[in-house]
Amino acid sequence: MKILITEKIAADSVQYLLDRGLQVDERLGLSQAEIEDIVEPYDALIVRSVTKVNKDLLSRAKNMKVVGRAGNGIDNIDVATCTEKGIIAVNTPEANIMAAGELAVGLAFAIFRNICYANEASRRDDFRRGRMIGNELEGKTVGIIGLGRIGSIVARKLKGIGMEVIAYDPYISTEKFERVGAKKCPTLEELLVASDLISFHTPKTKETYNMIDAPELAKCKKGVRIVNAARGGLVNETALYEALKSGQVASAAIDVFDKEPSYDKEPGVQKYSHPLLELPNFVYTPHLGASSHEANHNVGTAVTELVAKALEGELVAAINMPSCSGNMSILKPYASLCEKLGRIYFQAEKTPVKRIEICYRGELADQETGVLTLSVLKGFLSSLSSERVSFVNVRKAVEDRGIEVVESKTTHIKRYNNLVNLKFLTEDDRELSLNGTVFGVGTEVLVTFFGYQMNFELAPMVIAMQNEDVPGIIGKVATLLGEHDINIASMHWGRKPGSGKAQSFIAIDQPVPEEMVDSFTSIPGVLRFTQLDFT
Numbered sequence: 001m002k003i004l005i006t007e008k009i010a011a012d013s014v015q016y017l018l019d020r021g022l023q024v025d026e027r028l029g030l031s032q033a034e035i036e037d038i039v040e041p042y043d044a045l046i047v048r049s050v051t052k053v054n055k056d057l058l059s060r061a062k063n064m065k066v067v068g069r070a071g072n073g074i075d076n077i078d079v080a081t082c083t084e085k086g087i088i089a090v091n092t093p094e095a096n097i098m099a100a101g102e103l104a105v106g107l108a109f110a111i112f113r114n115i116c117y118a119n120e121a122s123r124r125d126d127f128r129r130g131r132m133i134g135n136e137l138e139g140k141t142v143g144i145i146g147l148g149r150i151g152s153i154v155a156r157k158l159k160g161i162g163m164e165v166i167a168y169d170p171y172i173s174t175e176k177f178e179r180v181g182a183k184k185c186p187t188l189e190e191l192l193v194a195s196d197l198i199s200f201h202t203p204k205t206k207e208t209y210n211m212i213d214a215p216e217l218a219k220c221k222k223g224v225r226i227v228n229a230a231r232g233g234l235v236n237e238t239a240l241y242e243a244l245k246s247g248q249v250a251s252a253a254i255d256v257f258d259k260e261p262s263y264d265k266e267p268g269v270q271k272y273s274h275p276l277l278e279l280p281n282f283v284y285t286p287h288l289g290a291s292s293h294e295a296n297h298n299v300g301t302a303v304t305e306l307v308a309k310a311l312e313g314e315l316v317a318a319i320n321m322p323s324c325s326g327n328m329s330i331l332k333p334y335a336s337l338c339e340k341l342g343r344i345y346f347q348a349e350k351t352p353v354k355r356i357e358i359c360y361r362g363e364l365a366d367q368e369t370g371v372l373t374l375s376v377l378k379g380f381l382s383s384l385s386s387e388r389v390s391f392v393n394v395r396k397a398v399e400d401r402g403i404e405v406v407e408s409k410t411t412h413i414k415r416y417n418n419l420v421n422l423k424f425l426t427e428d429d430r431e432l433s434l435n436g437t438v439f440g441v442g443t444e445v446l447v448t449f450f451g452y453q454m455n456f457e458l459a460p461m462v463i464a465m466q467n468e469d470v471p472g473i474i475g476k477v478a479t480l481l482g483e484h485d486i487n488i489a490s491m492h493w494g495r496k497p498g499s500g501k502a503q504s505f506i507a508i509d510q511p512v513p514e515e516m517v518d519s520f521t522s523i524p525g526v527l528r529f530t531q532l533d534f535t
């Protein structure tokens, strides 16, 4: 599998991918067009905030299975198009929040005390400190816009140095404001008129882009200070420029411009200029929020682990995977079982299905089982679909085939702690049912198979054979397998009382070649002979 990395991530995390046998191409500093030109053969792409993983790029990424965003914001990822194409999108929302929060606080100190200006002036032999007098933060009011992960860190730190903290965030509970110790502003305007410092911590959305423009700046206290270490364009840059020149805004610090420079090019190689960079009361850092060694390590490790696991087909908490909020240590073994149960149907049957009913019984009924249903559906479609089907688009792919998916839960159960029950309602109105469970830490057991009682531990390759319930048949099958040099790992028999038929499951070490299947089906008494591949 080939992974393309277009922006710098920590070296130890690249090594992690190489150690897993993955081929990694680190191509830093390419233009968007250059990335689009080379992206086709790659199975995964790892980016930070500069590469735009948009429709154009994704339409060229014919082999793409996973997009990893090494960082927090996902405004440079077209998640909807990823989902449409079955591409898993992952990010690392927690890994750099401390770094970003600390930078915002650092920028606040820098602009209140003119630290950057003083440093820069001193290097020009200008030591006139009377021109560098700032203000103290203690006792002033900071207005936090967006009281999420980073906003809360900034609120707590600035409260710690004696600022009064107020916040505007219409999407969180009042309890969250109380927990953070921030006074809730019901409207943005209330925050604007009361703040000595405004710090942005929202994502970039249609609603937040330019949310502070000239009219909003005019409502602020004269001499307000502004920090934006979230996303470029939350404060309109032209309006900010004018307000900095007029003194309406005393000083501002920005880590993120609306249009960002390349962060990899040597000085002089790119032509980048910005009017704000000409103002003495303006501080800029080139998107340094996440640039601490700690965050680099955390982000790199987290994204490469997620990408590698997703490429290996493991269930990961993807941005575009519905409802992954259950207890994964409980759910993971069942997700694997569910995928295998789902895979059985089209390996054993040909009739189209009009409805799949999935019932989670026992302790599973208390869990958020969305991922288990997706696992069943992924297994169900795996032998059918030529399009790429992954956890992110499988439900739609099944429903697009006109198949209804019905889920239910019950804590009522006998003999087992948990049971997953699948019922396939076929177009000729038969109901075929499978039950499975997991014992211990991962022993996946088929408990019933289309009406037959079983107790069969699922193995990578299995023969499922229906035969007349008479002596001698298994012996003949085992002998024939031996003659073909196919080793038997385990066997199990189940009966459907009163049917006169038996169902045998035989785990084998390698598949029976297609051309030899007839020699098994022609054994007298063998009614059906199906190979189930769970590899």
Ligand code: NAD
Binding pocket: 072, 073, 074, 093, 096, 097, 100, 145, 146, 147, 148, 149, 150, 151, 168, 169, 170, 171, 172, 201, 202, 203, 204, 205, 207, 208, 229, 230, 231, 255, 256, 287, 288, 289, 290, 291
């Ligand atoms: P988060 O999702 O935890 O918090 C965002 C908060 O913004 C949420 O509480 C949400 O309710 C609130 N919000 C959304 N729309 C709003 C609106 N219209 N008005 C007010 N509040 C609104 O996100 P986070 O992890 O705290 O990240 C915050 C920002 O920081 C993001 O834009 C992220 O991309 C950015 N970030 C930047 C850097 C950097 O290097 N500069 C590093 C990490 C994160």
Ligand code: MLT
Binding pocket: 048, 049, 070, 071, 072, 073, 074, 096, 287, 289, 290
């Ligand atoms: C993020 O959203 O994580 C930051 O913007 C940092 C980055 O991408 O470099």
